[in-house]
Amino acid sequence: MxxxxxxxxCFFRQALETSKVAGANVRIQKKVLDRLxxxxxxxxxxxxxxxxxVTVYGMISRLTGKRDPYAAIKARSNRSxxxxxxxxxxxxxxxxxxxxxxxxxxxxxxxxxYGAGQKLNIQKELRKILGSGKRPAARVALFxxxxxxxxLGKARTLLYLADNAGEVVxxxxxxxxxxxxxxxxxxxxxxxxxxxxxxxxxxDAHACGIGSVAEVISSGSGAPGTVLRLCSAGFRxxxxxxxxxxxxxxxxxxxxxxxxxxxxxxFIVKCAVVARDTGHSAGSMILHxxxxxxxxxxx
Amino acid sequence: MxxxxxxxxCFFRQALETSKVAGANVRIQKKVLDRLxxxxxxxxxxxxxxxxxVTVYGMISRLTGKRDPYAAIKARSNRSxxxxxxxxxxxxxxxxxxxxxxxxxxxxxxxxxYGAGQKLNIQKELRKILGSGKRPAARVALFxxxxxxxxLGKARTLLYLADNAGEVVxxxxxxxxxxxxxxxxxxxxxxxxxxxxxxxxxxDAHACGIGSVAEVISSGSGAPGTVLRLCSAGFRxxxxxxxxxxxxxxxxxxxxxxxxxxxxxxFIVKCAVVARDTGHSAGSMILHxxxxxxxxxxx
Numbered sequence: 001m002x003x004x005x006x007x008x009x010c011f012f013r014q015a016l017e018t019s020k021v022a023g024a025n026v027r028i029q030k031k032v033l034d035r036l037x038x039x040x041x042x043x044x045x046x047x048x049x050x051x052x053x054v055t056v057y058g059m060i061s062r063l064t065g066k067r068d069p070y071a072a073i074k075a076r077s078n079r080s081x082x083x084x085x086x087x088x089x090x091x092x093x094x095x096x097x098x099x100x101x102x103x104x105x106x107x108x109x110x111x112x113x114y115g116a117g118q119k120l121n122i123q124k125e126l127r128k129i130l131g132s133g134k135r136p137a138a139r140v141a142l143f144x145x146x147x148x149x150x151x152l153g154k155a156r157t158l159l160y161l162a163d164n165a166g167e168v169v170x171x172x173x174x175x176x177x178x179x180x181x182x183x184x185x186x187x188x189x190x191x192x193x194x195x196x197x198x199x200x201x202x203x204d205a206h207a208c209g210i211g212s213v214a215e216v217i218s219s220g221s222g223a224p225g226t227v228l229r230l231c232s233a234g235f236r237x238x239x240x241x242x243x244x245x246x247x248x249x250x251x252x253x254x255x256x257x258x259x260x261x262x263x264x265x266x267f268i269v270k271c272a273v274v275a276r277d278t279g280h281s282a283g284s285m286i287l288h289x290x291x292x293x294x295x296x297x298x299x
Numbered sequence: 300m301x302x303x304x305x306x307x308x309c310f311f312r313q314a315l316e317t318s319k320v321a322g323a324n325v326r327i328q329k330k331v332l333d334r335l336x337x338x339x340x341x342x343x344x345x346x347x348x349x350x351x352x353v354t355v356y357g358m359i360s361r362l363t364g365k366r367d368p369y370a371a372i373k374a375r376s377n378r379s380x381x382x383x384x385x386x387x388x389x390x391x392x393x394x395x396x397x398x399x400x401x402x403x404x405x406x407x408x409x410x411x412x413y414g415a416g417q418k419l420n421i422q423k424e425l426r427k428i429l430g431s432g433k434r435p436a437a438r439v440a441l442f443x444x445x446x447x448x449x450x451l452g453k454a455r456t457l458l459y460l461a462d463n464a465g466e467v468v469x470x471x472x473x474x475x476x477x478x479x480x481x482x483x484x485x486x487x488x489x490x491x492x493x494x495x496x497x498x499x500x501x502x503d504a505h506a507c508g509i510g511s512v513a514e515v516i517s518s519g520s521g522a523p524g525t526v527l528r529l530c531s532a533g534f535r536x537x538x539x540x541x542x543x544x545x546x547x548x549x550x551x552x553x554x555x556x557x558x559x560x561x562x563x564x565x566f567i568v569k570c571a572v573v574a575r576d577t578g579h580s581a582g583s584m585i586l587h588x589x590x591x592x593x594x595x596x597x598x
Binding site for chain 1: 304305307308309311312315325328329332333335336337338339340344
C-alpha cells in the first residue's frame, strides 16, 4: 500500500509519541517534529508507510539517542500477555470451534500496538474486543476462515509474520492450536531484525515462549512491517516458498498488500486509510485473504 | 493558551482537510503539507493555536486560491440548524430550568465544528449530546452556572463571542432566553471579520436571525478565535467594557485563556490538550468560568 496524504499527520503524531517514549525533553521533541517537517517534501509517498517509517524512526533514534525507545514497554507487554495466557487457554479448552476462536484471539492480541494507539490496558482491551458475560464482542470479519482452513489442510509449511511484542503470546496460542490440528505442519515465526516501535524481535519471541512450537527466524529488517525489498535474501526465500503465509498486524498489511502471493492478513483495522483500503471500518478485527496472483515480483 | 507540540499533528490534519474542502487536487494538497512542514520550525508556539492558524490558513488560501473554502458548508450548517430551531424552542418551552437548558443547547450547538471534526449530521449529533427518550445525555459540566446567573442578574451589557456558522442558531436560542429573563440586557454578538474555517461571519449571524435579539459586531479579525492582539480597537473596547462576556467554542477559549477579565467559556472539549488544560475529558460539554483577574493586559 502506498502512503496516503492522510498518513502524514499520523507520522507527526507517532514521531512525537516516540520521542516522548524515548525520554526526550520538549526541545528535542520539537526538533524531531521540525526535522520531519523539513524532510517531508522529500519523502517518497509511493513507498508504503512501514518503509517510510524506517527513515522517520531512524531520524528519531539519532535525535533522541535511543536505539530502542520501546524496550521497556515491550518487556512489559510480554509479561502482561503471559499473565493472560492461562485464561486464554482455558477459554479455548471450552471452544467448539478451535480454529475460529484461536484466530480470534490472535487478532485480538493485535490491540497491543503502540504505533497506532497510546497507553493501554491489555486485559481491559481484550475484554472489550472478545466480549464478556454482559457485553457482546466487537465486530469480527472472519469471512475468509474457510479459505484458511482449506489452505492449512494441504500445507506442510507455514510462515507466520509477527507484529508486536506481547501480541506474540496470542500468536503462540494460535500456533499451538494449529499444531494440535495439523501435527505435521512446520511453522516459522518471523520477527524483526531490529527495533521498530514495539514490534517483536527475537528476544520477545523467546520471552513469550514461542520457541517451543515454531522456529523463530528474522525478517532481516528493522522496518515496522515486512518490506520485502529490505528483508534478507534468506527470509525472502522462506516467504516465497512457504505453503501458507499468515501476516499479523496493519504494518505487515501495508507493506505486503499487492505482493504477488496469497497471504492471510490477521489484524485490527486501526485507521481510516486502511479502512478505506480493505472496506472494513476502523476497529474491525479482520481475517483478510489476498489470493492467488502468480510468481514473485521485483519486490 | 500556548500551542503545544500535540497541536502540530492536528495542524497537519486540519491543513489537509481544509485543502480538500477547498477542492484542491492531490498535488496541491501535498504542496500545502510540504509548505507547512518547511515552515514548522519557524512557527512561534508561544502563540495560541488560533493565532498560529492565521498563518497556516492564510498559506492554504494562497496555495489553493480559495479565500473562503468553507463558504458552502457554512451556508448548509445555517440551514440545517434553522430547521432544528423550532424543535429546540418547543423543548425549551417545556423546561423547568430555562437558563440551564438554554445554556445546554448553546453548548451542544458547538458540535458544529469543522476544525476539530469532520463531516457531521447535526441532528444526529445533537440527539447524542442532549439525550433522547432512550439514551441519557452526554457529560455536561455546568458547575459554574450559579456564577453566570449571578453575573447576568447584575449586568446591563453582555458581549457574546460567536464560534461557528450554524451554531449561531443555538446561540440565538440562548440569547432569546436571556432577553426573556433579563429584558434590560443589551447583547452584542461578535463574529469574525473574515473567513476562518467555518467560523461565523456577519452574513451567518444574519442568516441565522440573530439580528432580532442582538447587535451584531465584528471582532475585526479573521482568526478562528478571539486573539485580542489581532482584533480592532473598537472590539477590544467592547470586550473590556462589557459587564459579562460569554465566549463560545474551543478556539475562543484557546485564544482568551489567561486574559485578565472574567469570561464564561461555553464549549465542547475537542482534544486531549484542552482536556488536560481544563481538567474535563474530551467530549465534555462545559460551562467554564475563568474569574476575576484585574485590568487589561498588554494583549
